[in-house]
Amino acid sequence: MIPAFENVTTERLVLRPFRESDLDAIFTLHSDPETNKFSSHGPMRTLDDARERLTMWLNDYSQKGVGYWAVARREAPGVIVGVGGVRHKELQGQHVLNLAYRFSPETWGSGYATEVSRVALELARKHIPDVPVVAIIHQLNTPSIRVAERLGMRLDRVIDYEGMPSRLYLDR
Template identity: 65%
Template structure:
């Protein structure tokens, strides 16, 4: 069993269950990240194989094992067991320093319902409370208007444009 950093274990919001990923989430990871719609603004594009999904899931599981924090699998409380998104923070090397990367990605059928804001707000609050010494950033494709709106709703501050994996991207930070 992973040792959770206190505060980052499973939690709920009004409509969502946020929980650490498990090995049994492979199909959900592939479905979500293999979808061209959800990966439209991802510099590496959609996952092309189940093996690629396995690598991504293994990375996320190792985040939880090493740091006790990572991306959550997101389920709607009314339909438990069905992963509709990924959200949270994970340690990442960015521009030569370790940061907490805030990410959120949801199935197309659930987009526009405010789930990303609802889940990401919890991630930001927990990061501020439990990992205040690690800079939190959100790196967002400049054309990804819904994602930019989430960052702004969360009170993140636009800092600069950077080259991220070959794509000019907007970097947001937390005050």
């Protein structure tokens, strides 16, 4: 594990690798139709789907040293309100770090996605500088597009991502 990505605290948030005990939180977040409105897979249907996702994220940390974080508020560190950060991915034959963020609806508009993503970008630039960071965002997901633009990411092109036209943003 890359220590810098292990446990991070921002002004308002606690960011940490996922653990086995987070299964229900992953399912709750990913089974909500609102939080998955722009996902090509749609809402998660079963706890087995959540277990598969959790296993993938745990493997990211054990095999690559970095992956998406479980995100909680500092005042309630035991309650996961979202997921965010970077993970290694192959995209159109290129190795990249995919920047992603997904939060429960009650947190929308709080700036948490920008806060998490800003830290993830800083750490990726410092510790994994040879791998480009991208954000793949559904064309109609205006709030996520605004986050990428606020971070200074630039629109590179529109791609077909898992059957959906999506904007590909680059960190630099």
